[in-house]
Amino acid sequence: MTCVGYRYAHPCGDESPAVFEDCVYRDRALYVPGERTLVLADVHLGRDRASNVQLPLGERRDLLSRLEALLERFEPREVVVAGDLLHSFDHLPPTVERSLGAFERLIDERDARLVATRGNHDTMLESVFEAVVPECAVGDLLVCHGHERPSRAAGYLVGHVHPAIGIEGRKHPCYLRGPATGAGGELLVLPAFTRLAGGVDVARVGSFRSPLLGNPDAYRPIVSDDEGDETLEFPPLGEFRSLL
Template identity: 70%
Template sequence: MFEDCVFRDRAAYFPAEETLVLADVHLGKDRASSVELPLGEREDVLERLGALLSEFEPEEVVVAGDLLHSFDHLPYGVEESLRAFERRVAEAGARLVVTRGNHDTMLDSLLDGTVSTHRVGEVLACHGHERAGSAEGYVLGHVHPAITIEGRKRPCYLLGPAAGGGRALVLPAFTRLAAGVDVSRAEALRSPLLGPPGAFRPVVRDEDGDETLEFPPLSELRAYL
């Protein structure tokens, strides 16, 4: 189900469906943060999104929730960032699909056609903060998984059992302003769609070395961390 997935820069590409999936973009987080990326949030997101679009040339781009960051207002510049995000996808000839996350309470005022879930072949894309329909697999965000290896905290993907059966792929937060939640000692994963954390295998993408590193399940890996 996820065997053919290609992991790149906190996103996942499904070749058979020609679909790129990312989650937790959190546009506007820089306004709520004391630390800002050197290029600024918008430039960083658009540059990285553009690189993914150029590499994979997808027919569809799915944001699995939390495209926005603020719950109750739209910070200055967020609408412009969202429009630039839309344009970048459209200019690449792809269709944009956005599933609503728990942070996206203001999203419907800016974007038409958002959905709660979206099918990507056998897999159901959703944010993961609430229960979703039955599926053989789920691709979701919300958890912001990360893992500390040799003293360095890295964003990671998680592969493991869905709570009601089937399998799940958890994406790291696409925004680099999210610190990430270290799952190496987690007693639970904060999604009703996910089974026990010990059964999940972390996958770490080393962009500098152009390697995708797959690790044993957390229940086995914890002894070495």
């Protein structure tokens, strides 16, 4: 990804808060090395059945192939989903149960454990999956979905927002880093892991649909350029928006 003409800061890490400094950004996911934990958000299994547009490879194959690549690269001992593992609120088609089973088996075959925090879409999840929790501690970080306030102050890893940003005519899924409003600490918002989610352009919104995020101007977009295997952290949106 080229960024000619834009003032981005640096590859992430040099100036990030200590709570996030060792995290590795890759393919809409985040790896926490000290805890050997891979964090995903907004997998939305079954999203293809609610969409008029399907990925050429199909939802299940796309999600599993990308998850497998992440498992091979990082060899985590735990995979934590920051909410919305499922998409449907009120029913579970057989295809979704099969996809969830394949998702679990792939992680289990790599000797890792799958944990899911409850998202607003996960009303049916506990009927088919046992390891569902409101939030999950990953070292000093707290993983939760972000649609409700967490139980304690921490550094947060959340989903829910589906952030993306348009740069040079192309929309990129992005991470957001900034203050946790009303909760103390810093937070990092992950993009939706499913590629069927178009993403909310963070440079164009007036507010975020999460009680943990305040004025959009305070948050830095972070874009993982997987082709170049680098991560670019841009200025806060209040400064960066005028450069787009």
